[in-house]
Amino acid sequence: MDISTYSPPLTDKSSLRNFLIVFFTTLFLARVVQRLLTSILKSKSQTGSNEDDIYKAYKNLGGPQPFPLRLIGNGYLIIYKNDLLRMIVDMPRKYGLCYKLTVFNEDFVVLNSPEAAQALMMSPSMGHVRRGRLMEKIWPEEIESFVLYPGGEKFKNTRKMLAYPFKYKALKEHNHCFHKHSEKLVQQLETRFNGGDGTYIGIASDLLKKCTFRISSETLMGVDLDDTEGGEVFCENLDELMKIFTRRVYQPWLLIPLIWRLSSEYRKMKEVCDKMEKVTLKVIEKHKEKANLNQNDLSNTMIEVMFRNGVDEKLIFYEVAVMLGVANETTPLTAEQAMFFLSLHPNHQKLCHEEIDAVYNDPINWKSGVLEFEALKELKQLERCINETLRINPLTIIMRQLETPLRIDEKLVIPKGVSVIMPPYALHHQPQYYPDPEKYDPDRFLPDEVKKRHAFAFVPFSAGQRGCIGMKLAMIELKVILATILRHFEVKTVDTKEDLKFVIDPTIKPSRPIRFTLKKRQN
Numbered sequence: 001m002d003i004s005t006y007s008p009p010l011t012d013k014s015s016l017r018n019f020l021i022v023f024f025t026t027l028f029l030a031r032v033v034q035r036l037l038t039s040i041l042k043s044k045s046q047t048g049s050n051e052d053d054i055y056k057a058y059k060n061l062g063g064p065q066p067f068p069l070r071l072i073g074n075g076y077l078i079i080y081k082n083d084l085l086r087m088i089v090d091m092p093r094k095y096g097l098c099y100k101l102t103v104f105n106e107d108f109v110v111l112n113s114p115e116a117a118q119a120l121m122m123s124p125s126m127g128h129v130r131r132g133r134l135m136e137k138i139w140p141e142e143i144e145s146f147v148l149y150p151g152g153e154k155f156k157n158t159r160k161m162l163a164y165p166f167k168y169k170a171l172k173e174h175n176h177c178f179h180k181h182s183e184k185l186v187q188q189l190e191t192r193f194n195g196g197d198g199t200y201i202g203i204a205s206d207l208l209k210k211c212t213f214r215i216s217s218e219t220l221m222g223v224d225l226d227d228t229e230g231g232e233v234f235c236e237n238l239d240e241l242m243k244i245f246t247r248r249v250y251q252p253w254l255l256i257p258l259i260w261r262l263s264s265e266y267r268k269m270k271e272v273c274d275k276m277e278k279v280t281l282k283v284i285e286k287h288k289e290k291a292n293l294n295q296n297d298l299s300n301t302m303i304e305v306m307f308r309n310g311v312d313e314k315l316i317f318y319e320v321a322v323m324l325g326v327a328n329e330t331t332p333l334t335a336e337q338a339m340f341f342l343s344l345h346p347n348h349q350k351l352c353h354e355e356i357d358a359v360y361n362d363p364i365n366w367k368s369g370v371l372e373f374e375a376l377k378e379l380k381q382l383e384r385c386i387n388e389t390l391r392i393n394p395l396t397i398i399m400r401q402l403e404t405p406l407r408i409d410e411k412l413v414i415p416k417g418v419s420v421i422m423p424p425y426a427l428h429h430q431p432q433y434y435p436d437p438e439k440y441d442p443d444r445f446l447p448d449e450v451k452k453r454h455a456f457a458f459v460p461f462s463a464g465q466r467g468c469i470g471m472k473l474a475m476i477e478l479k480v481i482l483a484t485i486l487r488h489f490e491v492k493t494v495d496t497k498e499d500l501k502f503v504i505d506p507t508i509k510p511s512r513p514i515r516f517t518l519k520k521r522q523n
């Protein structure tokens, strides 16, 4: 046997060892190459776009510790549903005016400074108007409305078309309607509250809601739904539709399309929409008849504006329902809370009484048989009380998903893809903008005080491309309703601020209706 050519047969053990050596060496070399390549690419991209520098401030933002599983992140905070408001106010004090959250696999930045609010709201970019995935998930996809359009020409054109009925000039045409329904409300309150003898303890929220519903439907649809067949049905079902929306927020499994479609909530939503649509179609028919009879007799209500622009009837129904739904969730709540604060602060109520008496008793303001529209501007004390109510409880939270980066200031740029949340509630409760923020003090809105503050330190209606389209309507409604109530009654409450727990549901509201007593005034 030639010993030089001999090689021992490979045993199982040595072949395994060789295999492991080759495997781990290759793995090690691959890692080294990968690291090298990554660092080369990184240094190239740093010199190219300077991306790390641009987003340095964003990356360094603080925030509450997320749950290690990114899918949950800070989403666990939802279990503190009843304490969310307190947390929203406390967090900027702990983590800074802008801080980060991760919720259900999405990155959020929460903005709490007037400068940041201005940068977001007044951005002219269409990349900053999308309400975002969270809202889009909550909103049932069956209901189409411009409120959820992510931006672009369709959003711009629809918003422009729908803005007209909310302009001062168009609202002025409905002056009579604001007063008619407010007087009706006073009669109903008088009946409920024992003729206003000051003894009966009761709630006003349902009657306030009906009143704002009648005003909104008459100004937007051109008919008093209360006097229209099925009008009552529309109102009740609208309420139910809003409750279904809310239940989807707190029962997230209903956001899974299959579960949603199989759920009783879905069937209920269909039923509710069908009933409301029938009423809307009747109203559209009336408008059609009117249009055929006299082209010059057309008003500028939302329904007619859409009808004239050739909008599909189904879409008209959805836009009207959404608009009335939003109106129903906001204005009556503010009216109820304004009454509450005035009850707790009789000194401010007295000032309002004096101002209202002076304006309503001046014959100059009654030239047309109804209080002149312009006279509402003289109700300055009342306006300050409404503003202070909206400061303490601004009702909604603003949300956007950035489709292009958003520059907040010289340092902070938030990258695209991130969502931003702007809770006016937190901003309005920061002591650096409003000293002693829990104190009800309408004088904060005296002209000299307002001048001292940043213009975006008070944003209950938001502003800019996506700001509240119904702001003027809401302020006029609030003024007329509250002035009419205060003209007739002295308002008191048996509740204290501590009795009322404010929750996010989906707007910020007391967890139960506020209780009042009403005493008729001699004015």
Ligand code: HEM
Pocket: 146, 147, 148, 159, 216, 323, 324, 326, 327, 330, 331, 334, 390, 394, 395, 396, 397, 398, 399, 460, 461, 462, 463, 465, 466, 467, 468, 469, 470, 471, 473, 474
């Ligand atoms: C006190 C009453 C009200 C308050 C505090 C309020 C507040 C707000 C806020 C904060 C927004 C969000 C804006 C944003 O995302 O930047 C909004 C949007 C909106 N509001 Fe109001 N609102 C009130 C009354 C009304 C009324 C009476 C209507 C209609 C009749 C209305 C219709 C709308 C609509 C349609 C939007 C969505 C606008 C869009 O997506 O472009 N609001 N409101």
